[in-house]
Amino acid sequence: AQSVTQLGSHVSVSEGALVLLRCNYSSSVPPYLFWYVQYPNQGLQLLLKYTTGATLVKGINGFEAEFKKSETSFHLTKPSAHMSDAAEYFCAVKGRGSTLGRLYFGRGTQLTVWP
Amino acid sequence: ETGVTQSPTHLIKTRGQQVTLRCSSQSGHNTVSWYQQALGQGPQFIFQYYREEENGRGNFPPRFSGLQFPNYSSELNVNALELDDSALYLCASSSWDKPEGTQYFGPGTRLLVL
Numbered sequence: 001a002q003s004v005t006q007l008g009s010h011v012s013v014s015e016g017a018l019v020l021l022r023c024n025y026s027s028s029v030p031p032y033l034f035w036y037v038q039y040p041n042q043g044l045q046l047l048l049k050y051t052t053g054a055t056l057v058k059g060i061n062g063f064e065a066e067f068k069k070s071e072t073s074f075h076l077t078k079p080s081a082h083m084s085d086a087a088e089y090f091c092a093v094k095g096r097g098s099t100l101g102r103l104y105f106g107r108g109t110q111l112t113v114w115p
Numbered sequence: 116e117t118g119v120t121q122s123p124t125h126l127i128k129t130r131g132q133q134v135t136l137r138c139s140s141q142s143g144h145n146t147v148s149w150y151q152q153a154l155g156q157g158p159q160f161i162f163q164y165y166r167e168e169e170n171g172r173g174n175f176p177p178r179f180s181g182l183q184f185p186n187y188s189s190e191l192n193v194n195a196l197e198l199d200d201s202a203l204y205l206c207a208s209s210s211w212d213k214p215e216g217t218q219y220f221g222p223g224t225r226l227l228v229l
Contacts, residue, residue: 032215043205044158044220051215090157094214101148101209102171103218105157
């Protein structure tokens with residue numbers, strides 16, 4: 001079984017500051033890991049994903065995440081926050097090798113960016 | 116490349132009614148997954164359709180049912196609506212033969228049950 005825990009339902013940063021959104025996963029098989037962003041009244045947009053290979057994954061809008069198997073973590077970072085980054089962010093896991101394409105999502109982290 | 120579309124965008128129903136939500140998958144994708152996102156929560160998996168058959172189901176009662184059509188579009192039907200069914204319903208399309216592949220989400224249908 002798979003599950004995701006996102007620590008911190010709300011994160012606030014100043015514009016230009018480092019963004020760090022935390023995600024820990026549980027998976028009985030090697031995972032595929034995803035970060036999605038959701039703007040108000042919209043669906044989910046993929047930021048980045050880890051499937052195999054390099055553990056540091058770069059995504060859109062300057063975001064990146066590092067897969068750390070020993071810590072079962074996949075934290076999302078961005079060196080310098082922008083006002084347009086304000087949104088809700090969801091971490092998700094899918095079991096590798098599973099024929100079922102089910103994504104397990106965390107509860108989300110609302111990012112606020114102050115000017 | 117056409118993205119995932121959903122209709123309607125908003126819907127208001129009363130308890131006990133039935134509702135049908137529609138989803139058109141992204142071109143080249145043959146699998147549709149449906150998720151329910153309650154206010155303040157992450158999306159919860161309802162079920163997935165591939166080759167016009169349900170292939171996996173989350174913890175949702177049988178009054179949640181679906182269909183997939185030959186063109187890979189899909190419907191989600193909910194019978195005997197309850198207040199707790201109020202949520203954003205998201206569909207996502209993907210390729211069955213790429214388990215590592217991305218699920219691309221539509222904009223969602225926001226359902227309010229009164």
